[in-house]
Amino acid sequence: MTHPRDWIEVRPQGVWCRPGDFFIDPMQPVERAVVTHGHADHARAGHQHVFATPETLAIMRSRYGDNHFSEAEHPLAYGQIVDLNGVRLSLHPAGHILGSAQARLEYEGGTIVFSGDYKRRADPTCVPFEPVPCDVFVTEATFALPVFRHPPLGDEIARLLASLRQFPDRCHLVGAYALGKCQRVICALRAAGYVETLYLHGAMQRLCDLYQSLGVDLGALAPVTAENARTLAGRIVLCPPSALKDRWSRRLPEVLTAAASGWMRIRARAKQKGVELPLVISDHADWDELIETLRDVGAPEVWVTHGRDDALVHQATQMGLKARALHLIGYEDDAE
Ligand SMILES: [Zn+2]
Numbered sequence: 001m002t003h004p005r006d007w008i009e010v011r012p013q014g015v016w017c018r019p020g021d022f023f024i025d026p027m028q029p030v031e032r033a034v035v036t037h038g039h040a041d042h043a044r045a046g047h048q049h050v051f052a053t054p055e056t057l058a059i060m061r062s063r064y065g066d067n068h069f070s071e072a073e074h075p076l077a078y079g080q081i082v083d084l085n086g087v088r089l090s091l092h093p094a095g096h097i098l099g100s101a102q103a104r105l106e107y108e109g110g111t112i113v114f115s116g117d118y119k120r121r122a123d124p125t126c127v128p129f130e131p132v133p134c135d136v137f138v139t140e141a142t143f144a145l146p147v148f149r150h151p152p153l154g155d156e157i158a159r160l161l162a163s164l165r166q167f168p169d170r171c172h173l174v175g176a177y178a179l180g181k182c183q184r185v186i187c188a189l190r191a192a193g194y195v196e197t198l199y200l201h202g203a204m205q206r207l208c209d210l211y212q213s214l215g216v217d218l219g220a221l222a223p224v225t226a227e228n229a230r231t232l233a234g235r236i237v238l239c240p241p242s243a244l245k246d247r248w249s250r251r252l253p254e255v256l257t258a259a260a261s262g263w264m265r266i267r268a269r270a271k272q273k274g275v276e277l278p279l280v281i282s283d284h285a286d287w288d289e290l291i292e293t294l295r296d297v298g299a300p301e302v303w304v305t306h307g308r309d310d311a312l313v314h315q316a317t318q319m320g321l322k323a324r325a326l327h328l329i330g331y332e333d334d335a336e
Protein backbone atom coordinates (compact mmCIF):
# COMPACT_ATOMS: atom_id res chain seq x y z
CA MET A 1 0.00 0.00 0.00
CA THR A 2 0.99 3.62 -0.46
CA HIS A 3 1.04 5.23 2.96
CA PRO A 4 -1.01 8.44 3.24
CA ARG A 5 2.12 10.34 4.37
CA ASP A 6 3.31 9.99 0.77
CA TRP A 7 0.25 11.64 -0.77
CA ILE A 8 -1.16 14.03 1.86
CA GLU A 9 0.52 17.42 2.39
CA VAL A 10 -0.09 20.38 4.66
CA ARG A 11 -0.13 23.53 2.53
CA PRO A 12 -0.88 27.15 3.49
CA GLN A 13 -4.48 26.75 2.25
CA GLY A 14 -4.97 23.59 4.32
CA VAL A 15 -4.52 19.84 3.98
CA TRP A 16 -4.01 18.78 0.37
CA CYS A 17 -4.44 15.42 -1.32
CA ARG A 18 -1.80 15.41 -4.07
CA PRO A 19 -3.06 12.69 -6.46
CA GLY A 20 -6.68 13.84 -6.12
CA ASP A 21 -5.69 17.53 -6.23
CA PHE A 22 -8.21 18.64 -3.62
CA PHE A 23 -8.13 20.22 -0.17
CA ILE A 24 -9.97 19.25 3.02
CA ASP A 25 -11.64 22.27 4.73
CA PRO A 26 -9.33 24.80 3.05
CA MET A 27 -8.88 28.24 4.64
CA GLN A 28 -8.68 30.01 1.29
CA PRO A 29 -10.58 29.64 -1.98
CA VAL A 30 -9.27 26.65 -3.99
CA GLU A 31 -10.20 24.74 -7.12
CA ARG A 32 -11.53 21.64 -5.36
CA ALA A 33 -12.59 21.60 -1.71
CA VAL A 34 -13.98 18.80 0.43
CA VAL A 35 -15.91 20.48 3.26
CA THR A 36 -16.60 18.40 6.38
CA HIS A 37 -19.28 20.67 7.88
CA GLY A 38 -20.83 24.12 7.83
CA HIS A 39 -18.95 25.90 10.66
CA ALA A 40 -17.17 28.99 9.38
CA ASP A 41 -13.65 27.78 10.18
CA HIS A 42 -14.20 24.72 7.95
CA ALA A 43 -16.60 25.96 5.28
CA ARG A 44 -15.40 29.02 3.38
CA ALA A 45 -17.02 30.68 0.41
CA GLY A 46 -15.36 31.05 -2.98
CA HIS A 47 -14.18 27.55 -3.96
CA GLN A 48 -14.64 26.44 -7.56
CA HIS A 49 -15.89 22.92 -6.72
CA VAL A 50 -17.31 21.93 -3.34
CA PHE A 51 -17.74 18.29 -2.25
CA ALA A 52 -19.94 17.99 0.85
CA THR A 53 -23.12 16.41 2.18
CA PRO A 54 -26.39 17.91 0.88
CA GLU A 55 -27.05 19.35 4.37
CA THR A 56 -23.65 21.05 4.53
CA LEU A 57 -24.21 22.52 1.08
CA ALA A 58 -27.63 23.80 2.22
CA ILE A 59 -25.98 25.42 5.26
CA MET A 60 -23.32 27.04 3.05
CA ARG A 61 -26.01 28.41 0.71
CA SER A 62 -27.91 29.76 3.71
CA ARG A 63 -24.82 31.48 5.12
CA TYR A 64 -23.02 32.64 1.98
CA GLY A 65 -25.73 32.72 -0.66
CA ASP A 66 -26.43 30.53 -3.67
CA ASN A 67 -23.15 31.61 -5.27
CA HIS A 68 -20.79 30.43 -2.52
CA PHE A 69 -18.96 28.41 -5.24
CA SER A 70 -17.90 29.43 -8.75
CA GLU A 71 -18.18 26.14 -10.69
CA ALA A 72 -20.24 23.39 -9.07
CA GLU A 73 -21.54 21.77 -5.91
CA HIS A 74 -21.02 18.02 -5.59
CA PRO A 75 -23.46 16.64 -3.00
CA LEU A 76 -22.33 13.33 -1.52
CA ALA A 77 -24.67 11.20 0.59
CA TYR A 78 -23.04 9.37 3.52
CA GLY A 79 -21.19 6.35 2.17
CA GLN A 80 -21.37 7.38 -1.48
CA ILE A 81 -18.00 7.03 -3.25
CA VAL A 82 -16.60 9.42 -5.83
CA ASP A 83 -13.36 8.83 -7.73
CA LEU A 84 -11.09 11.88 -8.08
CA ASN A 85 -8.01 11.05 -10.19
CA GLY A 86 -7.79 7.59 -8.66
CA VAL A 87 -8.54 8.70 -5.09
CA ARG A 88 -11.74 7.20 -3.71
CA LEU A 89 -13.47 9.82 -1.56
CA SER A 90 -16.49 9.13 0.68
CA LEU A 91 -18.16 10.97 3.57
CA HIS A 92 -19.29 9.36 6.84
CA PRO A 93 -21.30 10.73 9.80
CA ALA A 94 -19.34 12.73 12.40
CA GLY A 95 -22.16 13.43 14.90
CA HIS A 96 -21.03 17.06 15.31
CA ILE A 97 -23.83 19.13 13.68
CA LEU A 98 -26.41 18.57 10.95
CA GLY A 99 -24.67 17.27 7.82
CA SER A 100 -21.25 16.95 9.49
CA ALA A 101 -19.01 14.34 7.95
CA GLN A 102 -15.69 12.59 8.19
CA ALA A 103 -13.86 12.34 4.87
CA ARG A 104 -12.39 8.94 3.98
CA LEU A 105 -9.73 8.90 1.28
CA GLU A 106 -8.37 5.74 -0.28
CA TYR A 107 -5.44 5.68 -2.70
CA GLU A 108 -3.38 2.72 -3.87
CA GLY A 109 -4.55 0.63 -0.92
CA GLY A 110 -3.82 3.25 1.76
CA THR A 111 -6.68 4.86 3.69
CA ILE A 112 -6.93 8.03 5.75
CA VAL A 113 -9.95 9.45 7.57
CA PHE A 114 -10.28 13.17 8.34
CA SER A 115 -12.81 13.35 11.14
CA GLY A 116 -13.31 17.13 11.03
CA ASP A 117 -15.09 18.05 14.26
CA TYR A 118 -16.98 15.22 15.96
CA LYS A 119 -18.57 13.97 19.14
CA ARG A 120 -19.90 10.65 20.42
CA ARG A 121 -22.85 11.85 22.54
CA ALA A 122 -26.42 11.46 21.35
CA ASP A 123 -27.68 14.41 19.33
CA PRO A 124 -31.13 14.29 17.72
CA THR A 125 -30.12 17.01 15.24
CA CYS A 126 -27.63 14.82 13.37
CA VAL A 127 -26.59 11.29 12.40
CA PRO A 128 -24.31 9.65 15.03
CA PHE A 129 -20.54 9.33 14.54
CA GLU A 130 -19.52 6.18 12.74
CA PRO A 131 -16.06 4.69 13.40
CA VAL A 132 -14.43 4.13 9.99
CA PRO A 133 -11.42 1.76 9.88
CA CYS A 134 -8.32 3.30 8.29
CA ASP A 135 -4.51 3.37 8.28
CA VAL A 136 -4.34 6.97 9.53
CA PHE A 137 -7.02 8.69 11.65
CA VAL A 138 -6.91 12.49 11.69
CA THR A 139 -8.50 14.12 14.74
CA GLU A 140 -8.87 17.51 16.38
CA ALA A 141 -7.94 17.92 20.04
CA THR A 142 -10.00 20.93 21.20
CA PHE A 143 -10.84 19.35 24.57
CA ALA A 144 -7.96 16.89 24.83
CA LEU A 145 -7.16 17.30 28.50
CA PRO A 146 -8.44 15.11 31.35
CA VAL A 147 -10.09 18.22 32.90
CA PHE A 148 -12.55 18.28 30.00
CA ARG A 149 -15.28 15.81 30.80
CA HIS A 150 -18.65 16.94 29.51
CA PRO A 151 -21.54 16.09 31.87
CA PRO A 152 -24.70 14.46 30.48
CA LEU A 153 -26.70 16.94 28.38
CA GLY A 154 -29.87 16.21 30.36
CA ASP A 155 -28.20 17.37 33.60
CA GLU A 156 -27.25 20.74 32.14
CA ILE A 157 -30.72 21.28 30.67
CA ALA A 158 -32.24 20.35 34.06
CA ARG A 159 -30.10 23.07 35.68
CA LEU A 160 -31.42 25.63 33.19
CA LEU A 161 -35.03 24.63 33.84
CA ALA A 162 -34.45 24.64 37.62
CA SER A 163 -33.10 28.18 37.38
CA LEU A 164 -36.16 29.22 35.40
CA ARG A 165 -38.40 27.88 38.19
CA GLN A 166 -36.27 29.53 40.86
CA PHE A 167 -36.16 32.93 39.11
CA PRO A 168 -39.49 33.18 37.28
CA ASP A 169 -39.14 36.94 36.79
CA ARG A 170 -35.82 36.80 35.02
CA CYS A 171 -35.34 36.46 31.30
CA HIS A 172 -32.95 33.53 30.79
CA LEU A 173 -30.60 34.52 28.00
CA VAL A 174 -28.62 31.54 26.71
CA GLY A 175 -25.53 32.17 24.58
CA ALA A 176 -25.08 29.34 22.10
CA TYR A 177 -23.27 28.95 18.78
CA ALA A 178 -25.87 29.76 16.09
CA LEU A 179 -25.14 26.66 14.01
CA GLY A 180 -25.60 23.32 15.73
CA LYS A 181 -25.40 24.21 19.42
CA CYS A 182 -28.52 26.37 19.33
CA GLN A 183 -30.63 23.69 17.68
CA ARG A 184 -29.25 20.93 19.92
CA VAL A 185 -30.10 22.95 23.06
CA ILE A 186 -33.61 23.54 21.70
CA CYS A 187 -34.11 19.82 21.01
CA ALA A 188 -32.82 18.96 24.49
CA LEU A 189 -35.26 21.45 26.07
CA ARG A 190 -38.10 19.82 24.12
CA ALA A 191 -36.93 16.35 25.19
CA ALA A 192 -37.03 17.59 28.81
CA GLY A 193 -40.68 18.52 28.33
CA TYR A 194 -40.30 22.27 27.84
CA VAL A 195 -43.04 23.18 25.35
CA GLU A 196 -43.15 26.99 25.70
CA THR A 197 -42.18 29.22 22.81
CA LEU A 198 -38.41 29.79 22.62
CA TYR A 199 -37.27 33.26 21.58
CA LEU A 200 -34.43 33.82 19.16
CA HIS A 201 -31.89 36.53 18.42
CA GLY A 202 -32.08 37.47 14.71
CA ALA A 203 -28.80 35.63 13.99
CA MET A 204 -30.36 32.27 14.94
CA GLN A 205 -33.57 32.46 12.95
CA ARG A 206 -32.39 31.50 9.48
CA LEU A 207 -30.43 28.45 10.61
CA CYS A 208 -33.30 27.28 12.82
CA ASP A 209 -35.64 27.60 9.82
CA LEU A 210 -33.17 25.60 7.74
CA TYR A 211 -32.95 22.83 10.37
CA GLN A 212 -36.76 22.68 10.52
CA SER A 213 -36.98 22.50 6.72
CA LEU A 214 -34.49 19.60 6.80
CA GLY A 215 -36.70 17.69 9.20
CA VAL A 216 -35.38 18.64 12.66
CA ASP A 217 -38.42 19.55 14.78
CA LEU A 218 -37.64 22.50 17.06
CA GLY A 219 -41.17 23.29 18.26
CA ALA A 220 -42.53 26.82 18.67
CA LEU A 221 -39.95 29.56 17.97
CA ALA A 222 -40.37 33.33 17.76
CA PRO A 223 -38.02 36.23 17.11
CA VAL A 224 -37.21 38.79 19.80
CA THR A 225 -38.68 42.06 18.54
CA ALA A 226 -38.74 45.65 19.77
CA GLU A 227 -42.39 45.03 20.73
CA ASN A 228 -42.08 41.77 22.67
CA ALA A 229 -38.60 42.21 24.26
CA ARG A 230 -39.99 43.77 27.47
CA THR A 231 -42.46 40.91 27.95
CA LEU A 232 -39.92 38.08 28.08
CA ALA A 233 -39.54 37.73 31.84
CA GLY A 234 -39.45 34.05 32.76
CA ARG A 235 -38.78 33.07 29.14
CA ILE A 236 -35.79 31.47 27.46
CA VAL A 237 -34.04 33.52 24.78
CA LEU A 238 -31.20 32.13 22.65
CA CYS A 239 -28.51 34.38 21.20
CA PRO A 240 -24.98 34.02 19.80
CA PRO A 241 -22.31 34.10 22.55
CA SER A 242 -21.11 37.48 21.25
CA ALA A 243 -24.55 39.05 21.86
CA LEU A 244 -24.72 38.09 25.56
CA LYS A 245 -23.27 41.39 26.72
CA ASP A 246 -24.04 43.77 23.88
CA ARG A 247 -26.65 46.51 23.69
CA TRP A 248 -29.18 44.16 22.14
CA SER A 249 -29.64 42.25 25.42
CA ARG A 250 -30.37 45.41 27.45
CA ARG A 251 -33.93 45.48 26.14
CA LEU A 252 -34.69 42.22 27.92
CA PRO A 253 -36.09 42.28 31.49
CA GLU A 254 -33.76 41.25 34.37
CA VAL A 255 -31.49 39.13 32.26
CA LEU A 256 -29.93 36.01 33.76
CA THR A 257 -26.94 35.16 31.60
CA ALA A 258 -26.31 31.53 30.66
CA ALA A 259 -23.95 30.07 28.09
CA ALA A 260 -23.81 26.62 26.49
CA SER A 261 -20.20 25.71 25.75
CA GLY A 262 -17.61 23.06 26.48
CA TRP A 263 -15.39 25.89 27.75
CA MET A 264 -17.86 26.54 30.59
CA ARG A 265 -16.11 23.67 32.37
CA ILE A 266 -13.46 26.28 33.17
CA ARG A 267 -14.98 28.43 35.94
CA ALA A 268 -12.60 31.33 35.35
CA ARG A 269 -13.66 31.51 31.73
CA ALA A 270 -17.35 31.67 32.66
CA LYS A 271 -16.65 34.37 35.22
CA GLN A 272 -14.56 36.39 32.82
CA LYS A 273 -17.42 36.31 30.30
CA GLY A 274 -19.90 37.35 32.99
CA VAL A 275 -21.87 34.12 32.71
CA GLU A 276 -24.02 33.45 35.78
CA LEU A 277 -25.23 30.02 34.70
CA PRO A 278 -22.50 28.14 32.82
CA LEU A 279 -23.89 25.13 30.93
CA VAL A 280 -21.25 22.61 29.94
CA ILE A 281 -22.67 21.60 26.57
CA SER A 282 -20.29 20.78 23.76
CA ASP A 283 -20.49 19.47 20.21
CA HIS A 284 -16.90 18.27 20.43
CA ALA A 285 -15.55 15.05 21.88
CA ASP A 286 -14.32 15.37 25.47
CA TRP A 287 -11.20 13.62 26.79
CA ASP A 288 -12.96 10.27 27.33
CA GLU A 289 -14.68 10.39 23.93
CA LEU A 290 -11.38 11.13 22.17
CA ILE A 291 -9.74 8.09 23.78
CA GLU A 292 -12.81 5.93 23.12
CA THR A 293 -12.70 7.01 19.47
CA LEU A 294 -9.02 6.15 19.03
CA ARG A 295 -9.90 2.68 20.35
CA ASP A 296 -13.06 2.26 18.23
CA VAL A 297 -11.46 3.40 14.98
CA GLY A 298 -8.45 1.16 15.61
CA ALA A 299 -6.10 2.99 13.24
CA PRO A 300 -2.41 2.24 13.90
CA GLU A 301 -1.52 5.90 13.30
CA VAL A 302 -3.08 9.18 14.46
CA TRP A 303 -2.50 12.72 13.20
CA VAL A 304 -3.71 15.57 15.42
CA THR A 305 -4.80 18.78 13.67
CA HIS A 306 -5.15 21.44 16.40
CA GLY A 307 -6.07 22.04 20.03
CA ARG A 308 -4.27 20.33 22.93
CA ASP A 309 -2.26 18.27 20.48
CA ASP A 310 0.64 17.44 22.86
CA ALA A 311 -1.73 15.76 25.29
CA LEU A 312 -3.50 13.69 22.65
CA VAL A 313 -0.28 12.72 20.85
CA HIS A 314 1.12 11.60 24.22
CA GLN A 315 -2.05 9.64 25.01
CA ALA A 316 -2.08 7.93 21.60
CA THR A 317 1.59 6.98 22.00
CA GLN A 318 0.79 5.47 25.41
CA MET A 319 -1.89 3.40 23.67
CA GLY A 320 0.80 1.98 21.37
CA LEU A 321 -0.17 4.10 18.36
CA LYS A 322 2.04 6.16 16.11
CA ALA A 323 1.06 9.79 16.54
CA ARG A 324 2.07 13.24 15.39
CA ALA A 325 0.75 16.81 15.45
CA LEU A 326 0.00 18.62 12.18
CA HIS A 327 -0.13 22.06 13.86
CA LEU A 328 -2.85 23.36 11.56
CA ILE A 329 -3.76 26.96 12.18
CA GLY A 330 -7.05 28.75 11.61
CA TYR A 331 -9.37 26.11 13.07
CA GLU A 332 -10.36 27.75 16.31
CA ASP A 333 -13.26 26.32 18.20
CA ASP A 334 -13.47 29.20 20.60
CA ALA A 335 -17.17 29.90 20.34
CA GLU A 336 -17.89 26.22 20.76
ZN1 LIG B 1 -17.37 22.55 13.95
Ligand SMILES: [Zn+2]
Pocket residue numbers: 039041042117331332333
Ligand atom coordinates in the same frame (compact mmCIF):
# COMPACT_ATOMS: atom_id res chain seq x y z
ZN1 LIG C 1 -13.87 23.35 14.05
